Amino acid sequence: MTSLVSTIAAAPSAIALMHFSNRLTFETDCSDVYSSQQSGEVDFVLLDVRAAEAFARGHLPGAINIPGRLLTAERLAGYARSTLFVVYCAGPHCNGANKAALKLAVLEYPVKEMIGGVTGWLDEGLPLSLDASSADQGTVACAC
Numbered sequence: 001m002t003s004l005v006s007t008i009a010a011a012p013s014a015i016a017l018m019h020f021s022n023r024l025t026f027e028t029d030c031s032d033v034y035s036s037q038q039s040g041e042v043d044f045v046l047l048d049v050r051a052a053e054a055f056a057r058g059h060l061p062g063a064i065n066i067p068g069r070l071l072t073a074e075r076l077a078g079y080a081r082s083t084l085f086v087v088y089c090a091g092p093h094c095n096g097a098n099k100a101a102l103k104l105a106v107l108e109y110p111v112k113e114m115i116g117g118v119t120g121w122l123d124e125g126l127p128l129s130l131d132a133s134s135a136d137q138g139t140v141a142c143a144c
Contacts, residue, residue: 050090
């Protein structure tokens with residue numbers, strides 16, 4: 001009897017090695033970002049690509065906000081081409097971080113997507129920074 005899992009055979013180890021190694025060049029996760037922040041080893045710009053209103057309601061500590069639709073060469077002119085950007089959006093239900101990563105790649109910046117976004121960050125029990133002027137603090141929204 002064959003399970004639903006093994007109905008399609010697993011890839012040979014060499015192909016799996018290539019796939020998973022490549023995947024890690026495109027992604028990071030909430031835990032790695034947080035651990036890097038805690039150790040003071042932040043060699044990346046953490047970029048929240050949601051709308052300014054969503055950013056004000058709660059964002060990752062240390063993040064800057066440039067909504068994805070506003071990512072342009074002019075807006076990024078102050079960053080060296082070697083600057084690694086780690087992009088995130090609301091969560092796995094949104095492709096705003098993927099769209100922003102694409103724009104950054106087109107502009108020839110190194111980029112990784114933080115999988116999970118704000119939702120993943122909160123699922124890990126990690127704190128958000130909040131804008132005191134926001135009436136809806138802590139609400140996870142995209143608005144990208």
